[in-house]
Amino acid sequence: MATPAHVAIIMDGNGRWAKARGLPRLAGHRAGVEALRQTVRAAPELGVSYLTVYAFSSENWSRPKSEVSDLMGLLKLFIRRDLAELHQNGVRVRVIGNKEGLQPDIRGLLQEAESLTAGNEALTLVIAFNYGGRDEIVRTARKLAEAVARGDMASDAITAESFAASLDTKSIPDPELVIRTSGELRLSNFLLWQAAYSELVFLPCYWPDFSREHLADALRDFAGRERRFGGLAARDVAL
Ligand code: IPE
Ligand code: IPE
Ligand code: MG
Numbered sequence: 123m124a125t126p127a128h129v130a131i132i133m134d135g136n137g138r139w140a141k142a143r144g145l146p147r148l149a150g151h152r153a154g155v156e157a158l159r160q161t162v163r164a165a166p167e168l169g170v171s172y173l174t175v176y177a178f179s180s181e182n183w184s185r186p187k188s189e190v191s192d193l194m195g196l197l198k199l200f201i202r203r204d205l206a207e208l209h210q211n212g213v214r215v216r217v218i219g220n221k222e223g224l225q226p227d228i229r230g231l232l233q234e235a236e237s238l239t240a241g242n243e244a245l246t247l248v249i250a251f252n253y254g255g256r257d258e259i260v261r262t263a264r265k266l267a268e269a270v271a272r273g274d275m276a277s278d279a280i281t282a283e284s285f286a287a288s289l290d291t292k293s294i295p296d297p298e299l300v301i302r303t304s305g306e307l308r309l310s311n312f313l314l315w316q317a318a319y320s321e322l323v324f325l326p327c328y329w330p331d332f333s334r335e336h337l338a339d340a341l342r343d344f345a346g347r348e349r350r351f352g353g354l355a356a357r358d359v360a361l
Pocket of ligand 1: 133134135136137138139177178179182193304329
C-alpha cells in the first residue's frame with residue numbers, strides 16, 4: 123500500500139467544536155492542541171515522514187484581538203511544554219510562514235525548537251504559523267528579484283525547481299496528501315504552490331475529534347487514488 127511521505131493538515135473546526143458544547147472558542151483551540159499531540163505520535167507509526175500542520179494563517183489576524191492572543195499563547199505553551207518530548211521522540215521541527223510578523227518571544231521559541239531538533243529523523247513536523255501561500259510566493263519572488271537585481275542570479279535561472287528551492291518549504295517534498303477537517307471544502311491559502319498535485323481528503327469531523335483512526339482512514343483513501351500528474355494511467359498508454 124502506497125503511504126504518502128508527506129501529509130499536510132488544515133486543522134479546522136475548533137470554534138464549532140466548542141460552540142457545539144456551549145464552551146468558549148479557547149476551549150476548542152485547547153482541545154485542538156491535544157488532537158495535534160496525538161497526530162504527531164500517530165504519524166510516524168503509520169509510516170508518515172513529514173507532517174505539516176496549518177496552525178495560524180496570514181488571514182487569521184483578522185479575528186478578534188483576544189482570540190489572536192489566545193492562539194499566540196497556545197503556540198508558546200505548546201513549544202514550552204512539548205519541545206522536550208518532541209525532541210526525545212526524534213521529531214524535527216520546521217516552521218514555515220512569515221516570521222517577521224511575529225513577536226520576538228515567539229520567534230525566539232520557534233528558533234529554539236528548530237535548532238534543538240535539527241538533527242532528528244523520526245518525523246519532520248512542519249508548523250505553518252503566520253503562513254499564507256500567497257505571502258510565501260510573493261516573499262520568494264521578491265527574494266529572487268533582489269538576487270537578479272544584485273547580479274547574483276540570471277533571470278533565466280528562475281525555474282520551477284529554483285523557485286521551489288527558495289520557498290519556506292525548501293528541502294521538504296511536496297505533500298502527496300492534504301487533509302482538511304470541519305467539512306469546509308477549500309484550501310484557505312494553504313500550500314498553494316506545493317499542493318499543485320496533492321490528493322485532497324475532506325473530513326466532516328471537527329479538528330479536536332480527529333484521531334489516529336481518521337488519519338489511518340485518510341491514508342487508506344489515498345492508497346486507492348490514481349495519480350496521473352497530467353499524463354495517462356499506465357493501462358491507457360497503449361490505447
Ligand atoms: C481552526 O479552527 C484553528 C484556527 C484557524 C487557528 P477555527 O478557529 O477556524 O474553528 P472554526 O472554523 O471557527 O470552527
Ligand atoms: C484555515 O482555517 C487556517 C487554519 C486552520 C490555521 P480558517 O478557519 O482560517 O479558514 P476559513 O476562514 O474558514 O477559510
Ligand atoms: Mg475555521
